[in-house]
Amino acid sequence: MKKVLITGANKGVGFETARQLLLQGYYVYLGSRTLSNGLDAIEKLKAEGLNNAEAIELDVTDAASVLAARAIIGEKTQSLDALINNAGINGGMPQSALEADIDQYAKVFDTNLYGVIRVTQAFIDLLRNAPEPRIVNVSSSGCSLTLHSDPTWKYYDHKAAVYTSSKAAMNMYTINLAYELRDTPFKVNAVCPGFVATDFNGHRGTGTVQEGGARIAKYVMIDNDGPTGQFFSEEYNPETGVTPW
Structure with a gap:
């Protein structure tokens, strides 16, 4: 049975991704900042008959x-x-490039970038022991430098200086990580679940957690011919998912 660790998995897209991978036969380690929230999430999964998970x-x-x-x-x-x-965290709004203070940047980067690095480095040895290891860094098409530089893009005016900077930096980490693991069986990709309705965005999203979870799970389950070192948003590009950095 394949095993996966998901951080921030007690609710939202993380929880739904856990649910979908359980249905695909994975054993899920459900990471949660507080154990009580993680245990509550496990009970919800057990109520659906999904027992191969632990907080x-x-x-x-x-x-x-x-x-x-x-x-x-x-x-x-x-x-x-x-x-x-x-x-991940969004850091609250508004997020002005001129007015957001360093403490706001530091808090968001600590989760969205440094947190990814901490966890990846801590678990890389266990991942190396797997025959076909996969790393998915959950990103957002809203942190694409190319798209946010394009006045014709539909979300061009939806700027959030702190959050988008943190995720753009995480994307760069993904590129470097994939490069360092290029001659191994690893597949490392950045994946956007889409603008889905969760607590993260005050349920303003237009997509569902089921759609978001499926998009993430897809890149966990890619075979050895699958991509690595790429950025995917099926909401932006429904045909291939490939998204400009």
């Missing part, structure tokens, strides 16, 4: 929490088939 307390902004989660999972398994870096 792991994991705060991506806390190095000690990340290492503790690594130790717990390492006691349970020698390998991890997939890592989904899903945990």
